[in-house]
Amino acid sequence: MKRKITLKDIARELDVSISTVSKALKNSEEIGRDTKERIQAFAKLYNYKPNNIAISLKNKRTKNIGVIIPDIVHHFFTTVFRGIEKYANEKGYNVIVCVSDESFDKEVINMEMLANGSIDGFIMALSAETQKRNDFNHLKEVTEQGIPLVLFDRVTDEVVCDKVIINDEQAAYDAVKKLIDSGRKRIALFTTENYLGVSSKRADGYFSALKAHKIEIDENLVLQLPFQFENEDKSEAFFKSRSFDAVLCVNEIFAVRAMRMAQSMGKRIPQDLSIIGFTDGILSKLSSPSLTAVAQHGIRMGEIAAKMLIEKVESDREQENFRTEIIQATIIERESTIH
Amino acid sequence: MKRKITLKDIARELDVSISTVSKALKNSEEIGRDTKERIQAFAKLYNYKPNNIAISLKNKRTKNIGVIIPDIVHHFFTTVFRGIEKYANEKGYNVIVCVSDESFDKEVINMEMLANGSIDGFIMALSAETQKRNDFNHLKEVTEQGIPLVLFDRVTDEVVCDKVIINDEQAAYDAVKKLIDSGRKRIALFTTENYLGVSSKRADGYFSALKAHKIEIDENLVLQLPFQFENEDKSEAFFKSRSFDAVLCVNEIFAVRAMRMAQSMGKRIPQDLSIIGFTDGILSKLSSPSLTAVAQHGIRMGEIAAKMLIEKVESDREQENFRTEIIQATIIERESTIH
């Protein structure tokens, strides 16, 4: 086994000083022609590569980005991650991922693990629990230490930093408008419990679209489902006791389950019931019928987040100008709606 | 903004030496009672945390694991990743992810980026291109440097290292047997082009199950689909020109598409056509009808891979005993088969 070779090894072997080797390998003008060539040839021969850790220590730059997301087996988050990783890699950065598992404590622990020199900056989406507790001290500590932070999707006004979000309210508005325009009058909303985070924005859009089109709001047409939607009783009861001709779902899982439930009760989609879901993932494309969906453009979101972060990381001067980028969601029409 | 405080800062402030501070914070017996208390109190007050990079440099241990996977927007890989991350985090390790995007070059570049000190070991699944080229020098270089490596799912015999796989052949055999036992006689196989990697194992299982049950093998019942299966012509033609009463698909996407195609041609599932797919992902659970699937137990696979890697990393002595762990796949019966 050949261990990694260091500057010191090369210096010893060629009988020059470490500094000479270092300079020679950076092609410094300070070093003579033949000395440089000798050193460079030797280094190539032994496949010398500088030790990243040593460079990080010296530069106080790790070229690592920390990403903390609530879940990794999740279409939207992985899509965003894909964008982050893509952009970061192009810029020579590596990405360290931690999963908070929707837990406040894990989020805190993960941030602390990474904040002690392992990374140059954070990109994250808040865990559900963090949003509920409304406790953001761990984020504030990090920003106070001067570590750049970019929040995406699940953000908060409590922390001053860069943010990337989609215009959830507008997207929901547009989706409902599309349903109304196609002749639907009784439009249900399937959302998460407590209107958590982005769901509340989407609900706002739903309500305001109804208002704007003079459709009476019926709270009975709003169904709140748990994250872990294992039992179908709640939605089955909902289907049996309400009459409605369209549903807006805050994610594609709810949408597909709604479709299944409707079909099992003999309803045809989209003739009897139109459905639109957020998250244009693999389910939307491959369900039958395929699902009209609100595309959140995760890749772009990730790229933008990474771009914002790396800009901050690489600008030495302390910046105080924080931006919030808003990405326009778009509706992808498929078979679950009439058009 | 409060910058991070270092040992040197504490030493200067309390008028002791750096070594004393270091020892005091590790609660060394060498340091006097009150000195220790003074230092510890001061450190707590100013929220001292040792710099990971410095420790890494000194210890030659980063407590980082490098994971390289072909794709991240992918149910199976993220599931495995989930297991890796879970186990690694418990052991105090962070995970650096790189996506090879099924490209050989990216795989090489990513490995080189990480192999220069950033990580203590690798966990990876080979990219499709790497498997095709059959070129594993980048892996060999890494292992020759003494960096532990664990391959999972997409592995190769060419590289000597720890591996974690599922018994693809057996699983395919069992799936086909199940179809046969339920009365099916003409069983098709939908696989990837060139029987890439694990697909060939699954095909082997498919063929040997047919043989074992005296069912004549009909090469016309094997359909090879491209990774990017955008056009449906090939499978539509297949459906129109062949008659078959069951399909084994090497992934759930093929399975769902097969279901759609069959349904659009008026076939009922499972009465007219049984379908089993590999990858027990979200599609399998939520498609209609839901899909009988071969569960690959990604989480366990990830945990085992991480466990194997960390054991190697933490055992200082050079080990030469490499294991291949085989995970038993299980069939999850749902609505797309008769039972």
Next chain:
DNA sequence: TATCAACACGAAACCGATTTCGTATCGGTG
């Protein structure tokens, strides 16, 4: 009172790089 171990702490090397600054050698110039 001289000796010695125990105690408490500091100096310095080290991990592997970068970078500043100092200096020996050389050729050219007055």
Next chain:
DNA sequence: CACCGATACGAAATCGGTTTCGTGTTGATA
């Protein structure tokens, strides 16, 4: 021949820790 600037290289500090070894002080013992 003395002086000077350019050339080519080395010594040492630095990043922020850990760890080995040395040492001054103290109290106990012979």
